[in-house]
Amino acid sequence: MADPTYTPPAVWTHDAENGGRFAAINRPTAGAREDKDLPVGEHDFQLYSLATPNGVKATIMFEELLEAGHSDAEYDAWTVNISDGSQFTSGFVDVNPNSKIPALLDSSGDQPVRIFESGAILLHLAEKFGAFLPTDHTRAEVLSWLFWQIGSAPFIGGGFGHFYAYAPEKYEYPINRYAMETKRLFDVADQRLAQSEYLGGKDYTIADIATFPWLAPFVFGTIYNEAKTFLSIDEYEHVGRWVRQLADRPGVRRGRIVNKAWGDEDEQMLERHSAADFEGKKF
Template structure:
């Protein structure tokens, strides 16, 4: 049955009372809403994030670098509670005018460098350390899959996730529209992973680090309620093989709990300043 017809007004205006779950923070304007300095630790890399799929990309990347022996990749990770609007503090906005996590401050060079957008952070770190991004002919393939993920995430999160799980009312058309696109994206990945071990080829790269946090929760059933059943995620056997393989990596297991602010307390690590912070945690 079709949803009730909506006729857009001639000029759109913001209705804060009809914004759903995130109405308290969503506005059609950018910029800082309050003066708020960011904490700063001792390491060259300062990460401001939350363990959402996009945030997990950055923490997994750091943990993978450390696991691979790049000691200079030590980092401080600070939790930015986006539900409470911490991303609109002046200190955060100075680093990321788009007010999204994750955001990185790299102080390893002569001048501090801000890096925002998760894909940019992965590329920045991969190029700085010469890891998880090939320099031969396969580089283009890896970057293609990286940008495929970055471009696809809004369809899964702001599209399917929003209308299926977060919207104040359920509407058939947008749920169907974004369920179809989410399943198509899973099929793209599934067909690719039927041909190769990893998305970029036979090596684990930033393409996998970027994509894993978005696809894995559907495989494990930990995102958007009953989405795993609703989307028949069990059909994508190659994706599941790939997810299980990556989920077993020690660095991934650690990275997934950094800046996590929900669930069991022993599965959360709100701040991360050294490897010792994982002591007593389940990951």
């Protein structure tokens, strides 16, 4: 059956009653809604995030840097609860005017630097530490896959995930539209990974770190209800191989639970300030 038709008005207006699960926080305006400072720890890097696919990119990057021996990559990670609007406090908006996680303050230089958007954080840290980003002719390939992921995420999350799992009503057209695009993106990755061990080539890079948190939950069946079955994710065997390979990396295992505020208590980590915080945790 076709969806009911909707005729847009001449001028759109915000209806606070028609926002579904996120109605309490979604508004068509930017800026701070509450005057509140952010917590600050002892390390040069202060990360404000949540263990969503975009947030996990940053924590995996930090844990991979530490695993690789970059001891000066120690960081403090603070949970920002995006469900209660913590991303709209004045302190967070000062770091990220777009009010999205993750956001990073880097005080390792002469002047503090703010970095927002997950891809920018990965690129900043890769260049700062000279890690997970090649400097030879393969650099362009890695950056291409990094920005492929950044551009693809809204179709998967705000597109498929929203209409399939979160929208207050289920409509056939948007679900079909974004299911098709999500499967196409999986096929892009699957064909690439049939040719190459990693997205950027023979080495593990920030392209893999960026993409893993979005594709892995589909492979493991832990995102958007029954999405794994609905999208026949097991068809993408090369993506599955790559996901399981990366999931075994110690840095990935640790990074996936930092700023996690749900699940069993031994899988949660609201704050992370040192390696000792992982003691007793399941990761």
